[in-house]
Amino acid sequence: MLDIDFRSRKPIYEQLVDQIKEMIVSGVLKGGEQLPSVRVLAQQLTVNPNTIQKAYRELERIGYIYSIQGKGNFVSEKIEASNQEELKMVKENLQKLAQQALFLGMQSDELLQIMEEIIKDHQGGKRDD
Amino acid sequence: MLDIDFRSRKPIYEQLVDQIKEMIVSGVLKGGEQLPSVRVLAQQLTVNPNTIQKAYRELERIGYIYSIQGKGNFVSEKIEASNQEELKMVKENLQKLAQQALFLGMQSDELLQIMEEIIKDHQGGKRDD
DNA sequence: TAACTGTATTATAATTCTTAATACAGATAA
DNA sequence: TTATCTGTATTAAGAATTATAATACAGTTA
Numbered sequence: 001m002l003d004i005d006f007r008s009r010k011p012i013y014e015q016l017v018d019q020i021k022e023m024i025v026s027g028v029l030k031g032g033e034q035l036p037s038v039r040v041l042a043q044q045l046t047v048n049p050n051t052i053q054k055a056y057r058e059l060e061r062i063g064y065i066y067s068i069q070g071k072g073n074f075v076s077e078k079i080e081a082s083n084q085e086e087l088k089m090v091k092e093n094l095q096k097l098a099q100q101a102l103f104l105g106m107q108s109d110e111l112l113q114i115m116e117e118i119i120k121d122h123q124g125g126k127r128d129d
Numbered sequence: 130m131l132d133i134d135f136r137s138r139k140p141i142y143e144q145l146v147d148q149i150k151e152m153i154v155s156g157v158l159k160g161g162e163q164l165p166s167v168r169v170l171a172q173q174l175t176v177n178p179n180t181i182q183k184a185y186r187e188l189e190r191i192g193y194i195y196s197i198q199g200k201g202n203f204v205s206e207k208i209e210a211s212n213q214e215e216l217k218m219v220k221e222n223l224q225k226l227a228q229q230a231l232f233l234g235m236q237s238d239e240l241l242q243i244m245e246e247i248i249k250d251h252q253g254g255k256r257d258d
Numbered sequence: 259t260a261a262c263t264g265t266a267t268t269a270t271a272a273t274t275c276t277t278a279a280t281a282c283a284g285a286t287a288a
Numbered sequence: 289t290t291a292t293c294t295g296t297a298t299t300a301a302g303a304a305t306t307a308t309a310a311t312a313c314a315g316t317t318a
Binding site: 167185199200201202 | 293294
Binding site: 104 | 150151153154155208212215216219220222223224225226227228229230231232233234235237240241243244245247248250251252
């Protein structure tokens with residue numbers, strides 16, 4: 001499930017944020033679903049609980065999860081309205097990456113094709129709710 | 130031109146890589162164009178020359194610039210064929226970001242519209258060569 | 259009460275980033 | 289040739305970030 005590269009220059013907590021975020025947006029983790037507790041996940045991944053908590057706190061800051069004292073961390077339900085700043089940043093990065101892709105030789109057709117495929121998957125995922 | 134945020138948690142050399150990369154893909158820096166020397170840019174930005182060189186080395190590694198001893202650093206001419214690994218990574222990140230954008234509430238129409246606009250700009254930029 | 263949850267704090271270690279001071283080699287113009 | 293650019297490399301030190309460790313406290317639940 002979660003795969004940490006301890007030799008990476010990328011901090012562990014950032015790897016966790018990216019991977020969990022990806023699982024949420026791809027529908028692997030559904031809204032309302034409970035995440036592993038800080039201590040359990042720390043033991044599973046053999047990292048310090050503080051590192052897990054740092055990742056969870058960041059995911060909460062950008063609106064992907066929320067926490068309840070004594071109960072646990074949960075995937076947010078309605079993320080659309082929650083964080084416009086995050087959407088703005090994602091949009092900017094999306095534009096930069098699309099420019100880079102074209103610059104590196106990706107064809108316009110392929111770019112549009114990729115987007116349409118993701119749109120299709122996203123609409124399909126909605127029906128699963 | 131280049132704007133470093135010294136209070137950012139993001140390393141200076143990474144900020145430089147991202148910004149210079151953006152200037153190259155957006156056409157602000159043209160193929161063959163010479164970049165400021167390591168020492169000159171270091172003085173302009175009030176950072177250490179080693180930090181500039183670290184950024185230049187990374188940009189060279191991913192194929193955006195090349196260097197000639199005694200002459201300087203230059204923007205690469207044909208980047209398309211040079212680095213398929215980089216294109217692969219850009220493609221993966223592009224897919225992740227598009228998923229995130231939809232998840233955060235961006236409409237499919239807007240996503241496609243953004244892509245078409247970037248495609249248009251990219252084709253327009255080619256005519257300037 | 260016991261055993262889970264999140265949260266917070268303090269200290270220390272490990273890693274990464276940045277600076278500083280040099281030095282050497284290639285290119286170029288006076 | 290010499291002076292002055294350029295890139296490149298090395299070593300050392302400091303600063304900042306990341307990660308761990310050891311606790312402690314509070315809320316939830318069976």
